[in-house]
Amino acid sequence: MKNPKRKKINSVSDLEELRDSIVQSMDTQKTVVRVCSTTGCRAGGAAKIIDTLGEEVAKQGLDDKVEIKKVGCRGFCEKGPLLVLGPKNIFYQKLKPADIPEMVSETLAKGVIVDRLLYEDPDTKEKINYESDIPFFKKQVRNVFGHTGKIDPTSIDDYIAVGGYSALCKALTSMSPEDIINTVSDSGLRGRGGGGFPAGTKWKFSQNVVSDTKYVIANGDEGDPGAFMDRSLMEGDPHSILEGMIIGAYAIGATEGYIYVRAEYPLAVKNLGIAIKKAEEYGFLGENIFGSGFNFNIKIKTGAGAFVCGEETALIGSIMGKRGTPVPRPPFPAISGVWGKPTIINNVKSWTNVVLIIKNGADWFKSLGTEKSKGTTIFSVVGMVKNTGLVEVPMGTTLRDIIFGCARGILDNKELKAVQIGGPAGGCIPKDLIDTPVDFDRLVELGAMMGSGGMVVMNEDTCMVDIARYFLSFTQSESCGKCSPCRIGTKVMLDILDRIRSGHGEEEDLDRLADLAATIRTGSLCGLGQLSPNPVLTTLRYFRSEYEAHIRDKSCPALVCTDLIKYVISEEKCVGCGICRKKCPVGAVSGKNKKIHVIDESICVKCGLCYTKCPSKIGAVDKVTGFRKGR
Amino acid sequence: MQKLIDEAIKPYEGEKGSLIPILQSIQEKCGYISEDAFSVIAQRLKMSEHEIYGVATFYTQFRFTRPADHLIKVCLGTACHVKGNSLNLNNIVNMIGIKEGEVTSDYRLGLETVHCLGACALAPLATIDEEYYGNLSPRKLEKILSKYTKGKAGIKDEESKKKKD
Known part of the structure; x- marks a missing residue:
């Protein structure tokens, strides 16, 4: 609309002038409605909400008083579609198109809050008006997610208005590459991809190598099941990632950059693509950035569905159009990476952190966190909790604060059993240890790791053998097949776990698992293999009795493993409605109308349909321990 | 081609x-x-x-045979696993009569499983084409699938016929 052909930004004053003009052109009299328009809320129908909102605002003649902004993820996807309204951030959730006319006529026209659209505390049943008062947000420190959910990710002007690209400007006009690397080193920033390698140290390696071409890569190949913070950041604040990459490229002397994004994240690819184009137009990418003589370009590479490509050497292979199998290190990519050139790979969150460090200084960054883990960290809290979503907290926050503070405790007020942290390479931490402050090193001590930041909360209904098997089956199927210990070892471990789950485990199996785990750990080339036994090792360490129950008593205490359970119909409760009989896919239920029904165990495939279909007020179908030999 | x-x-x-x-x-x-x-x-x-x-x-993304008109992707990521999505998968298998990785003989529906669609807060979930279906239950599944399955030809069904013509 405005400025079709834009003058490139060449200096500090250019950027300040531009920011002033953007801020001045913003109509502060308008009430801003920020509607999340990224994957989580889209899945709940956000597109329709945005359309309806636009129509309704026009219909009620509020066009000149209301601005609708399509923003990124606020992390509380469970309550989507959601929006926040006005300067005080009134928080409306679980919206349906039918709710919009009332919201517009009441809140936007008259300033009256619509009670029924507010968040309700699951325990106190109290309605909460403003976002900042909701417990999920109250305990958070949103630094990396500082702009996500506030600005329109497709608008570079929005990003500049909140101070975007000023860190880049500072770096390129007043700092030497050494200054930048020293600041990043001094801040103590450790790689946010999960490994926690000091970023500054890595950069120094690359800076010291003389080469005509160097590469900088943002790793957005977020493959861990249960984690989606990288998606949220790429979709909601793509410019911050670009800005960090440009600063990093300047520091090590790189001219080419890649953002490697999972193919399953189409919206992230789209928003990053728009951001790159805009940054080129404004002169933040391309030649002679900020008149410094420094040239840098960024391309997007989409992954093609291979988990192992999150590993840096595999990712490099994939970028070069090869099979994504890891290669031995050294040489490290920082010395020899893409096409044999020095390559720095950092997670997308690390790049956003770089922007914050350059903008606010190393001391500011160091003021949060623990002795060896500085800054904030992001967890995606999912599973059996009352409120699920993305939470950003200072390093060193306890699991209890996250699970019972932000996420409001366990669903249906059941007992917490364990927390699985770090994805398939992580481990299960039992409830006795939830007062542990979490940082990179503490999690490793407990047998887990920061990893992707996936945090799956499990209650008493989760079987730990089943969950260990689940993660192992994931790494097993994603093993690239290069190293035999990983390729064959994980398969054998999986077979043993299957045996245990089916009631045919032997006492010696537990030692065999530990043995295999040790071999896989020492004999695999990359993190995928080395860390793949973690879920099994931690469940063995903390939940050994559960394995023993499967082996000795042929019982699954959580009633999950299908070979060790059976479904029975209670004679007292059954009213003979016939729903279970009609729904049973294999005809295992018999009984006449209005007569008590029975399940024939020899036919039953334990799909659980009868159990879920029996009307809850009757509740006649029970799940009980029951192992049948010879199945 | x-x-x-x-x-x-x-x-x-x-x-x-x-x-x-x-x-x-x-x-x-x-x-x-x-x-x-x-x-x-x-x-x-x-x-x-x-x-x-x-x-x-x-790379798992690539297919070497003709895909179905509508692809069902059932998420088996961690959050979906803990919330019992494998039960939903079984139900889909029972309802449409094909296993994971298969396509119905009329190429109308295909079934795949994926490791995490990154919308864990909505678990358990599945997608059909670009459409997300969160908080799945057996009842909800039945309703969704009835739009696509034979005999109860809905709007989507007409669309796919037109495409083929």
Whole structure:
């Protein structure tokens, strides 16, 4: 609309002038409605909400008083579609198109809050008006997610208005590459991809190598099941990632950059693509950035569905159009990476952190966190909790604060059993240890790791053998097949776990698992293999009795493993409605109308349909321990 | 087909390491990567067919047979697993009569499982084409699938017929 052909930004004053003009052109009299328009809320129908909102605002003649902004993820996807309204951030959730006319006529026209659209505390049943008062947000420190959910990710002007690209400007006009690397080193920033390698140290390696071409890569190949913070950041604040990459490229002397994004994240690819184009137009990418003589370009590479490509050497292979199998290190990519050139790979969150460090200084960054883990960290809290979503907290926050503070405790007020942290390479931490402050090193001590930041909360209904098997089956199927210990070892471990789950485990199996785990750990080339036994090792360490129950008593205490359970119909409760009989896919239920029904165990495939279909007020179908030999 | 493949290769001509984006582009245009496509790419990129096949089969994104009109993807990520999505998968298998990785004989529906769609807060979930269906239950599934299954031909059904014509 405005400025079709834009003058490139060449200096500090250019950027300040531009920011002033953007801020001045913003109509502060308008009430801003920020509607999340990224994957989580889209899945709940956000597109329709945005359309309806636009129509309704026009219909009620509020066009000149209301601005609708399509923003990124606020992390509380469970309550989507959601929006926040006005300067005080009134928080409306679980919206349906039918709710919009009332919201517009009441809140936007008259300033009256619509009670029924507010968040309700699951325990106190109290309605909460403003976002900042909701417990999920109250305990958070949103630094990396500082702009996500506030600005329109497709608008570079929005990003500049909140101070975007000023860190880049500072770096390129007043700092030497050494200054930048020293600041990043001094801040103590450790790689946010999960490994926690000091970023500054890595950069120094690359800076010291003389080469005509160097590469900088943002790793957005977020493959861990249960984690989606990288998606949220790429979709909601793509410019911050670009800005960090440009600063990093300047520091090590790189001219080419890649953002490697999972193919399953189409919206992230789209928003990053728009951001790159805009940054080129404004002169933040391309030649002679900020008149410094420094040239840098960024391309997007989409992954093609291979988990192992999150590993840096595999990712490099994939970028070069090869099979994504890891290669031995050294040489490290920082010395020899893409096409044999020095390559720095950092997670997308690390790049956003770089922007914050350059903008606010190393001391500011160091003021949060623990002795060896500085800054904030992001967890995606999912599973059996009352409120699920993305939470950003200072390093060193306890699991209890996250699970019972932000996420409001366990669903249906059941007992917490364990927390699985770090994805398939992580481990299960039992409830006795939830007062542990979490940082990179503490999690490793407990047998887990920061990893992707996936945090799956499990209650008493989760079987730990089943969950260990689940993660192992994931790494097993994603093993690239290069190293035999990983390729064959994980398969054998999986077979043993299957045996245990089916009631045919032997006492010696537990030692065999530990043995295999040790071999896989020492004999695999990359993190995928080395860390793949973690879920099994931690469940063995903390939940050994559960394995023993499967082996000795042929019982699954959580009633999950299908070979060790059976479904029975209670004679007292059954009213003979016939729903279970009609729904049973294999005809295992018999009984006449209005007569008590029975399940024939020899036919039953334990799909659980009868159990879920029996009307809850009757509740006649029970799940009980029951192992049948010879199945 | 040949024209589509040419179109897919053109923007990447002369670019190093462009095999994967070329394969992605062909799949987007043709729906899958046919045997013919391999030989064309091999000629154009001056690579051997087996090398290309080796790369293509490494990545789960690529398909080598004709896909269905509507693809159901059931998420088996951690959050979905804990919330019992494998039960939903079983129910889908029972309802449409094909297993994971298969396509119905009329190419109307295909079924795949995926490791995490990144919308864990909505677990358990599945997608059909681009549409997300969260907080799945057996009842909800039945309602959703009835739009696609035979006999209860809904709007989507008409659409797919038109496409084929």
